[in-house]
Amino acid sequence: xxxxxxxxxxxxxxxxxxxxxxxxxxxxxxxxxxxxxxxxxxxxxxxxxxxxxxxxxxxxxxxxxxxxxxxxxxxxxxxxxxxxxxxxxxxxxxxxxxxxxxxxxxxxxxxxxxxxxxxxxxxxxxxxxxxxxxxxxxxxxxxxxxxxxxxxxxxxxxxxxxxxxxxxxxxxxxxxxxxxxxxxxxxxxxxxxxxxxxxxxxxxxxxxxxxxxxxxxxxxxxxxxxxxxxxxxxxxxxxxxxxxxxxxxxxxxxxxxxxxxxxxxxxxxxxxxxxxxxxxxxxxxxxxxxxxxxxxxxxxxxxxxxxxxxxxxxxxxxxxxxxxxxxxxxxxxxxxxxxxxxxxxxxxxxxxxxxxxx
Numbered sequence: 001x002x003x004x005x006x007x008x009x010x011x012x013x014x015x016x017x018x019x020x021x022x023x024x025x026x027x028x029x030x031x032x033x034x035x036x037x038x039x040x041x042x043x044x045x046x047x048x049x050x051x052x053x054x055x056x057x058x059x060x061x062x063x064x065x066x067x068x069x070x071x072x073x074x075x076x077x078x079x080x081x082x083x084x085x086x087x088x089x090x091x092x093x094x095x096x097x098x099x100x101x102x103x104x105x106x107x108x109x110x111x112x113x114x115x116x117x118x119x120x121x122x123x124x125x126x127x128x129x130x131x132x133x134x135x136x137x138x139x140x141x142x143x144x145x146x147x148x149x150x151x152x153x154x155x156x157x158x159x160x161x162x163x164x165x166x167x168x169x170x171x172x173x174x175x176x177x178x179x180x181x182x183x184x185x186x187x188x189x190x191x192x193x194x195x196x197x198x199x200x201x202x203x204x205x206x207x208x209x210x211x212x213x214x215x216x217x218x219x220x221x222x223x224x225x226x227x228x229x230x231x232x233x234x235x236x237x238x239x240x241x242x243x244x245x246x247x248x249x250x251x252x253x254x255x256x257x258x259x260x261x262x263x264x265x266x267x268x269x270x271x272x273x274x275x276x277x278x279x280x281x282x283x284x285x286x287x288x289x290x291x292x293x294x295x296x297x298x299x300x301x302x303x304x305x306x307x308x309x310x311x312x313x314x315x316x317x318x319x320x321x322x323x324x325x326x327x328x329x330x331x332x333x334x335x336x337x338x339x340x341x342x343x344x345x346x347x348x349x350x351x352x353x354x355x356x357x358x
Contacts, residue, residue, distance in 0.1 A: 113170030171269030187282030226265035235276030302347030
């Protein structure tokens with residue numbers, strides 16, 4: 001472990017003091033360092049790759065049965081890191097319809113670490129057939145939650161047995177949504193997020209304001225309940241204070257060693273971080289959609305890092321086509337990343353328009 005740490009996990013900490021950092025105003029390089037990987041020999045920004053192409057781009061309309069979603073679209077777009085133009089997109093998305101139950105499965109995965117793209121793609125490829133085959137998926141809300149939890153655990157066990165994907169310091173977030181009738185069932189792991197937009201139920205609701213509501217709760221290491229669990233399991237939570245006085249975000253560390261430095265409290269994979277109290281259990285929410293609910297947006301933190309839920313929903317409210325909303329959101333998010341940090345995170349966005357009958 002010590003030898004491997006010198007070649008991998010500790011490489012990005014050379015010249016940095018891994019100790020609790022005081023809160024400081026961040027400018028320039030400091031903001032960039034908020035996303036530096038502390039386990040990568042290449043010192044890459046987590047989740048970044050070349051900007052040349054889009055990956056897993058889809059746009060789909062849906063009007064199946066009594067489905068409350070009238071249309072939806074999703075795009076996963078590579079980020080930009082000038083020092084690593086060939087790095088793969090580490091995000092992935094799922095948009096799959098289940099005909100038997102009239103359900104729509106919408107998921108976003110945000111991989112991180114050297115093998116993060118492999119972890120995200122593994123779940124993108126395996127989750128739909130595994131979840132749809134689970135006997136509980138055709139049941140009620142609680143059975144669907146159980147199906148999501150058990151399918152996720154089953155796939156993670158398979159992932160950890162896959163020798164072609166090194167999960168020691170790599171993993172992915174997951175926000176998984178099942179929309180069936182008026183039921184919105186969400187299982188969240190990490191800091192990707194789903195939000196909804198609510199408007200007045202009148203015929204001219206498009207002329208009114210939209211109110212954004214965060215449906216899932218990000219699993220940041222300093223969230224009080226998440227931090228308490230990590231500390232109880234012997235891990236530590238603190239931000240790296242670098243020699244030049246620049247601080248990073250709160251991260252998870254082993255109790256006796258300054259690795260892995262994971263910037264989230266839940267993830268899939270990340271075997272070293274799991275020994276420090278990081279877990280892969282989904283946190284579930286169940287929402288009954290109403291006629292006032294008009295929009296859903298599911299996205300990786302490439303969207304949420306510099307945009308509030310309200311800003312995102314305000315942009316969506318100006319558009320009638322989901323694909324146009326997706327394009328505008330990614331363009332806006334990319335512009336903010338370049339302005340703030342001169343790099344762009346991979347950004348995956350799924351947008352859905354709702355028409356819920358009373």
